[in-house]
Amino acid sequence: MTKENKIHIQVPKDVAFILRLLEQEGHEAYAVGGCVRDSLLDRQPKDWDITTSALPEQVKAIFHRTIDTGIQHGTVTVMMHHTGYEVTTYRIDGEYKDGRHPKTVEFTSKLAEDLQRRDFTINAMAYNPKTGVVDIFDGIGDLNRKVIRCVGKAQERFSEDALRILRAVRFAAQLGFHIEDKTREGLRELAENLSFISKERIQVELDKLLCSDNPGHMRILYETGVSKVILPQWDAMMETQQNHPYHCYSVGEHTIKAMESVPPDHYLRWCMLLHDVAKPVCRITDQQGIDHFYGHQKKGSEMAEEILRGLKWDNRTIDWVTRLVYWHDYQVEPRMKIVRRSIVKIGEDIYPYFLQVKLGDMLAQSDINRQERQEALAEIGRMYKTIIEQKHCLKLSDLTVSGRDLLAVGIPAGTCVGNILNALMEWVLDNPEHNQKDLLMEKVEELRKEMVK
Ligand code: ATP
Ligand code: MG
Numbered sequence: 001m002t003k004e005n006k007i008h009i010q011v012p013k014d015v016a017f018i019l020r021l022l023e024q025e026g027h028e029a030y031a032v033g034g035c036v037r038d039s040l041l042d043r044q045p046k047d048w049d050i051t052t053s054a055l056p057e058q059v060k061a062i063f064h065r066t067i068d069t070g071i072q073h074g075t076v077t078v079m080m081h082h083t084g085y086e087v088t089t090y091r092i093d094g095e096y097k098d099g100r101h102p103k104t105v106e107f108t109s110k111l112a113e114d115l116q117r118r119d120f121t122i123n124a125m126a127y128n129p130k131t132g133v134v135d136i137f138d139g140i141g142d143l144n145r146k147v148i149r150c151v152g153k154a155q156e157r158f159s160e161d162a163l164r165i166l167r168a169v170r171f172a173a174q175l176g177f178h179i180e181d182k183t184r185e186g187l188r189e190l191a192e193n194l195s196f197i198s199k200e201r202i203q204v205e206l207d208k209l210l211c212s213d214n215p216g217h218m219r220i221l222y223e224t225g226v227s228k229v230i231l232p233q234w235d236a237m238m239e240t241q242q243n244h245p246y247h248c249y250s251v252g253e254h255t256i257k258a259m260e261s262v263p264p265d266h267y268l269r270w271c272m273l274l275h276d277v278a279k280p281v282c283r284i285t286d287q288q289g290i291d292h293f294y295g296h297q298k299k300g301s302e303m304a305e306e307i308l309r310g311l312k313w314d315n316r317t318i319d320w321v322t323r324l325v326y327w328h329d330y331q332v333e334p335r336m337k338i339v340r341r342s343i344v345k346i347g348e349d350i351y352p353y354f355l356q357v358k359l360g361d362m363l364a365q366s367d368i369n370r371q372e373r374q375e376a377l378a379e380i381g382r383m384y385k386t387i388i389e390q391k392h393c394l395k396l397s398d399l400t401v402s403g404r405d406l407l408a409v410g411i412p413a414g415t416c417v418g419n420i421l422n423a424l425m426e427w428v429l430d431n432p433e434h435n436q437k438d439l440l441m442e443k444v445e446e447l448r449k450e451m452v453k
Pocket of ligand 2: 034047
């Protein structure tokens with residue numbers, strides 16, 4: 001039964017224009033999918049997709065500026081005021097190949113058939129100002145009940161495209177929804193099929209899950225056997241207990257708490273996910289029954305690299321996250337000299353993240369000495385701010401003398417120059433106010449004498 005109702009959705013001007021123009025030319029046209037769902041939830045839609053009975057060639061004939069985005073799947077991007085709107089012809093997806101791509105797509109003139117190919121009821125609603133919301137599968141009911149439910153039979157839908165398995169959990173995490181029982185059963189039954197899905201598509205969904213308000217939905221991946229297929233290291237974390245005075249959760253539960261304790265930032269959430277990834281393989285229980293995880297930082301950084309590379313992450317993500325995992329346990333004392341040296345070691349680029357990682361990790365541990373440790377961290381943060389604001393010297397190129405100055409006063413080229421520059425750097429790291437050319441050149445003479453001795 002088609003439920004049509006007159007709920008009003010505020011559609012951007014350009015979208016309303018596109019819908020109107022398509023209709024004036026005798027076609028049907030609706031905003032569809034995520035934008036309808038988000039509008040009904042009072043969330044800001046990221047983009048507005050349009051579905052229409054017009055064929056791609058007809059869409060192209062109506063609008064001046066279009067891009068052939070995926071013409072074989074019926075998608076044309078219409079450009080309006082520098083924004084692109086994907087306009088896709090109503091279609092029925094044909095048989096799926098290996099649970100990946102539909103082999104064929106067939107255009108149809110029926111909106112209902114287009115909505116039926118979509119993954120979840122909440123994503124299968126269409127809207128235009130004349131008709132209101134077209135909601136054939138009770139998406140509105142599921143929005144009210146806060147439920148993710150497949151359109152049609154879950155098993156069938158997941159076997160057509162296994163990525164939907166991960167999308168179910170991702171939407172549940174983003175919206176704070178439950179996964180309806182049959183849909184959840186489907187996740188479990190077809191989880192294996194995720195091994196046919198490209199790493200790039202998995203990466204996108206995992207990232208959205210981690211950066212959502214509910215990164216704890218990672219639990220569902222474990223419970224339904226999904227992570228066993230795409231991230232088996234997560235299962236090991238969920239299954240590793242840690243008996244230690246500073247810890248009160250399993251590695252997996254601690255990780256979830258740690259993710260929840262940092263802002264929803266891509267680098268931070270991936271770092272928190274992976275910071276203890278090596279604990280399961282580094283665990284040693286001593287005679288008192290206390291668990292230790294010696295070397296899990298370095299090993300974790302190596303494992304993180306392998307995981308992130310496997311998921312085809314970009315170089316910056318791999319670099320930052322692996323370094324943060326490596327340093328996450330590094331102890332810094334709130335003393336200016338020590339903080340400066342730690343910035344040099346860890347890197348100025350990731351230092352603010354390092355502080356957030358340490359805070360998140362700490363908030364997810366037992367509360368022994370928490371206040372003291374938190375205050376020390378806040379103090380380090382203030383010191384870091386001062387160091388950056390006052391532009392303290394943190395690298396050789398920040399020194400007020402260069403190799404050339406040393407050569408000019410007769411220091412032999414090569415290791416000598418290098419050694420002296422390093423010695424100056426050490427001196428200035430302890431005493432930033434000494435980074436003045438005349439003082440440094442005096443120091444050079446002292447060092448020269450020492451070297452001759
Ligand atoms: P987001 O806000 O993350 O963009 P979205 O719902 O817009 O969420 P998209 O991936 O942009 O998600 O897809 C747009 C719409 O296309 C979805 O709402 C859904 O109707 C449909 N769709 C996307 N991917 C699939 C899929 N794998 N299987 C079935 N339908 C899909
Ligand atoms: Mg979208």
